[in-house]
Amino acid sequence: MSTTPRERNARCSVARSLEILGEKWTLLVVREAFFGVTRFADFRARLGIAPDVLTARLETLVEGGVLERRPYRDAGQRQRDEYVLTEAGGQLKTVLAAFVEWGDEYRPSGFGPSVVYVEETTAEPVRLAFLTEDGRELQPDEVALVRGPGALGDAAA
Amino acid sequence: MSTTPRERNARCSVARSLEILGEKWTLLVVREAFFGVTRFADFRARLGIAPDVLTARLETLVEGGVLERRPYRDAGQRQRDEYVLTEAGGQLKTVLAAFVEWGDEYRPSGFGPSVVYVEETTAEPVRLAFLTEDGRELQPDEVALVRGPGALGDAAA
């Protein structure tokens, strides 16, 4: 009762993730980073994003520890920065994979999936699944979402 | 070269998912729906979201097939609509789980996880993992993200 929505959100992992990742374009920038795009002009060309917005997104991704700036130097050019995924950024693979699976299933494009996850060494297709600690696979409907220890009172419904 | 960013995005599952889910508040509304919240006033109270924005989000979630309106009737009250997850909405469990795991790992709140996924029957904790088709678990760095058959040319980088 005495907890505000704001306090509750501060303790919710989803909300905290979305603080960094939830703005328009952000996850698309991350997706392009996974495809190997690193430079401002390439992000811009591939996404069609306004340069000021791209600047802002790259900045929050760097501040949030998802990307890091790395200097590079093309022949005959001055030194500039490019943006590469950090360890934390690389772990967003599951987030993107979840969106890909959901989008392919429930928002089909009619052209087949545009993104696929495969095992790196064999190119075998891969899927996301819930596993118990002892390695059994669970179907999504066998999994319950519950408020954890960090949650504040106020049971829903 | 002849493909615009707009066309590429139309074929990207991530982008198509984000068309429905990518606006501010949307995934938080879905999270609350997973916790069992169904009514306008409860979404509003738990999230602190402006009523006009909530109206808009519920509308796009219904149109996108994530929620469905269901009439209910409290004693002494007139009939109203509540919002419940559809089958497609239920499948967003993996998306939320991915955000929860990433947020708990890389954006810790200091209070412990506020959301946890457990096996429904045993309350045993659960995690997300990549599986090959024959059931082997892969670490995220063994999984590659590649452009699939529905993607348009223009290799990145």
Next chain:
DNA sequence: GGTGCTAAGTTGTGAATCCCAACTCAGATG
């Protein structure tokens, strides 16, 4: 040592979105 080239941004303006508070609306009940 000044000129041109290029990638990476800024700046400026208008449109769209968000936030907040106050108000409306529709029916069940007295």
Next chain:
DNA sequence: CATCTGAGTTGGGATTCACAACTTAGCACC
């Protein structure tokens, strides 16, 4: 027919977004 309640509208000011034009910093070449 007056009241209560939950589910929205409506109006405004502030923020964010989009699009285009402009700026900037250094390397190369002369």
